[in-house]
Amino acid sequence: MTSMFALIDGNSFYCSCERVFDPRLNYRPVIVLSNNDGCAVARTPEAKALGIKMGHPYFQIKDLCRRENVAVFSSNYTLYGDMSRRLNLVYERFSPDIEIYSIDESFIDMAPLALPDRREWACDLRATALQWTGIPTCVGIGPTKTLAKLANRWAKSDPAGVCDLIDDEFRRDVMARFPIGDVWGVGRQTAKKLAALGIETAGQFAAMDPKRARQLLTVVGERMVHELNGRPCIAFEDVQPLRKGCAVTRSFGQRVTDLENMRQAVASYATRLGEKLRKWGLATDRVTVFMHTSPFDNGPHRSVSLAVRLAEATNDTRKLVAASIRAAERIWKPGFRYSKAGLMTDELVRPEQAQRVLFADLDPERGGKAMAAMDSINSRWGRGSLGIASAGIRKPWAATFDMRTPPYTTVWDDVPTAR
DNA sequence: TCTGGGGTCCTAGGACCC
DNA sequence: TCTGGGGTCCTAGGACCC
Numbered sequence: 001m002t003s004m005f006a007l008i009d010g011n012s013f014y015c016s017c018e019r020v021f022d023p024r025l026n027y028r029p030v031i032v033l034s035n036n037d038g039c040a041v042a043r044t045p046e047a048k049a050l051g052i053k054m055g056h057p058y059f060q061i062k063d064l065c066r067r068e069n070v071a072v073f074s075s076n077y078t079l080y081g082d083m084s085r086r087l088n089l090v091y092e093r094f095s096p097d098i099e100i101y102s103i104d105e106s107f108i109d110m111a112p113l114a115l116p117d118r119r120e121w122a123c124d125l126r127a128t129a130l131q132w133t134g135i136p137t138c139v140g141i142g143p144t145k146t147l148a149k150l151a152n153r154w155a156k157s158d159p160a161g162v163c164d165l166i167d168d169e170f171r172r173d174v175m176a177r178f179p180i181g182d183v184w185g186v187g188r189q190t191a192k193k194l195a196a197l198g199i200e201t202a203g204q205f206a207a208m209d210p211k212r213a214r215q216l217l218t219v220v221g222e223r224m225v226h227e228l229n230g231r232p233c234i235a236f237e238d239v240q241p242l243r244k245g246c247a248v249t250r251s252f253g254q255r256v257t258d259l260e261n262m263r264q265a266v267a268s269y270a271t272r273l274g275e276k277l278r279k280w281g282l283a284t285d286r287v288t289v290f291m292h293t294s295p296f297d298n299g300p301h302r303s304v305s306l307a308v309r310l311a312e313a314t315n316d317t318r319k320l321v322a323a324s325i326r327a328a329e330r331i332w333k334p335g336f337r338y339s340k341a342g343l344m345t346d347e348l349v350r351p352e353q354a355q356r357v358l359f360a361d362l363d364p365e366r367g368g369k370a371m372a373a374m375d376s377i378n379s380r381w382g383r384g385s386l387g388i389a390s391a392g393i394r395k396p397w398a399a400t401f402d403m404r405t406p407p408y409t410t411v412w413d414d415v416p417t418a419r
Numbered sequence: 420t421c422t423g424g425g426g427t428c429c430t431a432g433g434a435c436c437c
Numbered sequence: 438t439c440t441g442g443g444g445t446c447c448t449a450g451g452a453c454c455c
Contacts, residue, residue: 038441190434
């Protein structure tokens with residue numbers, strides 16, 4: 001059986017989510033901002049046409065947005081996550097074999113479907129997704145995941161929003177016109193290296209000797225060449241592999257210059273880390289704490305990190321907070337305007353498999369029960385209802401979201417009513 | 420004093436993705 | 438004044454071992 005994949009994604013996904021709940025936005029350019037209202041992370045085609053780039057700092061385009069009547073939103077991940085879940089429920093009606101690749105993209109293994117008419121199937125999928133969720137999508141079809149991604153990109157400029165690259169001749173034609181920098185896995189550095197060899201299209205890259213690609217770009221490059229030639233090297237991940245690492249990092253709403261605020265920030269990040277680990281049923285015995293000043297600031301710069309070991313793998317907020325604060329205090333140095341701090345951990349383990357230290361905890365069950373109680377209170381009353389005192393109450397360092405819409409679909413009070 | 424060839428494991432850093 | 442957050446994978450190099 002030859003391989004065949006579809007990649008379906010939501011168009012300008014975050015912007016489309018906002019439009020679902022305010023159809024008047026359909027006639028305006030829309031952008032959604034990153035955390036802290038820092039920069040643009042999603043733009044509708046109308047906003048792109050105004051010259052707003054991905055990652056464009058908001059303060060630089062504020063005037064433009066006002067002038068051009070651009071609708072500007074703070075990011076609302078609760079809403080986007082819920083819309084994403086709804087989309088995947090639609091996809092599941094069209095195929096049981098789905099890999100959720102990101103919040104707005106899913107791969108579908110089409111080989112087992114043995115469809116008589118792929119195009120009709122794809123159009124039907126798009127229409128159903130639009131009708132049931134309000135989100136417009138595009139579908140790309142190819143013999144490998146890389147080619148499905150490529151097809152999906154090409155579909156963006158197709159009136160029907162579908163591109164099928166199974167046919168060899170059509171595929172060659174498209175690839176000869178497809179810019180190398182838009183290939184999945186080719187970033188700026190790689191594009192530069194390839195351009196130096198005169199390679200500027202996906203078609204030229206596909207024609208490269210795989211061994212040569214390996215020399216130039218490691219095995220990653222070799223795999224891309226194979227994938228572009230229709231030989232699958234990237235596995236379809238039907239069941240999600242266990243998460244390998246976890247990070248909680250935030251830029252501050254205002255610069256932090258004193259240890260007390262830094263302690264609070266790190267404590268609240270550690271609280272969030274514990275929540276995430278418990279939700280996944282994972283634990284860690286090593287946490288890295290970092291803090292740094294802003295590269296855009298004048299004045300003295302500083303960037304430091306420290307990894308601390310815990311006595312044993314845990315996801316107990318209290319232990320994570322204590323260890324993180326200890327580490328933060330050790331690397332803290334006054335006299336700097338810190339713009340960001342965070343926690344990182346990798347090598348997550350299942351707690352039951354973790355090595356236990358003898359007599360490390362005389363009553364491990366008690367810790368587990370306290371955390372479970374805290375999680376259920378916070379899930380009932382909202383994140384942060386019950387926390388650790390060291391995380392602070394006022395939180396002057398916390399990020400701001402001035403233009404956030406309500407979480408329409410996940411909080412009863414915010415569900416829109418039709419009259 | 421000088422002389423070897425592999426292994427493994429860990430960490431840091433680069434590149435890329437959404 | 439104001440420039441995001443959270444992931445994955447790969448490689449090189451050091452420490453250590455036999």
